[in-house]
Amino acid sequence: MKRFLGTIWAVIWKDLAAEMRSRELLSAMLVFALLVILVFNFAMELDVATRRSVTAGVLWTTFFFAGTIGLNRSMAAEKDRGCLDGLLLAPVDRAAIYFGKMFGNLLFMLLVEVLILPIYSFLYNVNLFNGGLLLVILLGSLGYAAIGTLLASMSVQARTRDLLLPILLFPVLLPVVIGAVKASNGYLSGAEMSEILPFLNLLLVYDVIFISIAYMMFDYVIEE
Amino acid sequence: MERKPALLTVLDVVAILVLLIAAYLALIYAPTEAVMGAVQRVFYFHVATAWVGMLGFLAAGFAGVMYLVRHDLKWDTIEVAAVEISLVFFFIAIALGSIWARPVWNTWWTWDPRLTTAAVTELVYLAYFMLRQGIEDPERRARFGAVYTLVGAVSVPITFMAIRLFRTIHPVVIGTPSAAAQGGFAMSSSMKVAFFFALFAFTIIFIDLFWHRIRLGRLANQVEQARLQAQF
Numbered sequence: 001m002k003r004f005l006g007t008i009w010a011v012i013w014k015d016l017a018a019e020m021r022s023r024e025l026l027s028a029m030l031v032f033a034l035l036v037i038l039v040f041n042f043a044m045e046l047d048v049a050t051r052r053s054v055t056a057g058v059l060w061t062t063f064f065f066a067g068t069i070g071l072n073r074s075m076a077a078e079k080d081r082g083c084l085d086g087l088l089l090a091p092v093d094r095a096a097i098y099f100g101k102m103f104g105n106l107l108f109m110l111l112v113e114v115l116i117l118p119i120y121s122f123l124y125n126v127n128l129f130n131g132g133l134l135l136v137i138l139l140g141s142l143g144y145a146a147i148g149t150l151l152a153s154m155s156v157q158a159r160t161r162d163l164l165l166p167i168l169l170f171p172v173l174l175p176v177v178i179g180a181v182k183a184s185n186g187y188l189s190g191a192e193m194s195e196i197l198p199f200l201n202l203l204l205v206y207d208v209i210f211i212s213i214a215y216m217m218f219d220y221v222i223e224e
Numbered sequence: 225m226e227r228k229p230a231l232l233t234v235l236d237v238v239a240i241l242v243l244l245i246a247a248y249l250a251l252i253y254a255p256t257e258a259v260m261g262a263v264q265r266v267f268y269f270h271v272a273t274a275w276v277g278m279l280g281f282l283a284a285g286f287a288g289v290m291y292l293v294r295h296d297l298k299w300d301t302i303e304v305a306a307v308e309i310s311l312v313f314f315f316i317a318i319a320l321g322s323i324w325a326r327p328v329w330n331t332w333w334t335w336d337p338r339l340t341t342a343a344v345t346e347l348v349y350l351a352y353f354m355l356r357q358g359i360e361d362p363e364r365r366a367r368f369g370a371v372y373t374l375v376g377a378v379s380v381p382i383t384f385m386a387i388r389l390f391r392t393i394h395p396v397v398i399g400t401p402s403a404a405a406q407g408g409f410a411m412s413s414s415m416k417v418a419f420f421f422a423l424f425a426f427t428i429i430f431i432d433l434f435w436h437r438i439r440l441g442r443l444a445n446q447v448e449q450a451r452l453q454a455q456f
Binding site for chain 1: 376379385387
């Protein structure tokens with residue numbers, strides 16, 4: 001168990017170290033996220049009345065789109081530089097490699113989200129610092145990273161690569177989209193807990209199911 | 225080159241016959257529904273085609289599991305056949321449903337759980353074929369295909385339940401509908417005959433098509449292998 005956790009940490013650390021030296025991924029995700037918000041601003045006329053109902057949707061669309069950049073990049077880098085073969089040659093449990101990559105992706109996503117939230121609050125004068133909302137963001141991003149890492153490791157091995165990932169990802173991600181947007185909306189509009197709870201449960205169930213599925217399937221996906 | 229099995233030819237004939245009978249029962253034998261009128265007749269084939277889509281969906285998930293357990297390319301051929309049939313029949317069910325919904329719900333489309341789930345299944349299966357297209361190695365293509373059908377098979381029901389957390393207007397003709405359902409009706413006995421016969425007929429058609437498609441897949445593999453051998 002200790003060895004397993006050690007491997008996970010080593011993979012996360014490798015991704016973090018590579019990112020700290022290049023700073024390619026995080027800056028690209030962040031700038032892209034800002035651009036998505038900018039586009040939404042003019043596409044939907046985010047005036048005070050509309051903003052109240054669409055904030056959750058705009059935020060999550062931004063996170064999901066920025067997330068695909070991160071997922072694509074993180075697996076493509078492994079594949080291009082022959083890094084993945086190195087990882088697979090290492091005498092470690094392959095599930096640990098999956099969890100390492102998954103938590104790495106989750107971490108990058110959370111970093112972007114933590115930076116986007118205050119910017120959005122500042123731009124549109126809404127207070128997004130709400131404990132419940134942060135919980136929803138954590139659960140939603142976890143589900144996203146769990147299934148996203150699995151599908152990204154398939155799509156980098158296909159000819160169409162980064163073109164393929166969003167097409168594979170979004171139809172199976174729908175429960176997260178519904179749960180995350182509805183629960184966030186609930187917290188932002190100050191709804192009763194009984195209205196929010198089903199959607200939190202949905203996110204939780206999705207996270208548990210898809211982490212287990214990815215855990216079982218990862219071996220098949222990277223088998224050579 | 226294998227010959228077409230005699231049983232398959234028999235099944236072809238039976239399939240055409242039951243389809244004709246089902247059409248007769250739905251269009252002429254069953255009485256016209258009092259409120260909705262003739263458009264309600266769409267219902268018999270609508271449910272039956274959705275049922276075939278569902279059978280294909282289940283068969284695809286099962287074949288996916290079997291492939292990952294056995295690593296036998298036979299299950300990959302079965303999986304592709306099931307996915308393809310499911311894709312086509314869910315599309316027919318959606319089209320028929322829209323024809324019915326336009327006069328009854330006064331809209332072609334609504335984001336109801338059933339409608340959305342059928343549409344999402346279509347998207348998952350389109351993505352499935354795009355994934356397969358991008359991979360040349362047959363063994364890896366089969367592996368990825370199986371993984372993705374399984375991911376879809378788990379995610380689609382969760383999507384259905386997720387949307388059920390909102391309200392639905394889709395009628396439930398068998399079982400208890402929700403209070404908000406619109407366009408529901410009680411079936412008379414001759415309607416039931418037409419309905420269950422349509423389900424039966426389309427099950428036969430499903431088996432027939434499934435068999436044909438698996439056979440086609442196997443023949444295509446043989447052709448591919450023969451071509452590879454000719455090259456060397």
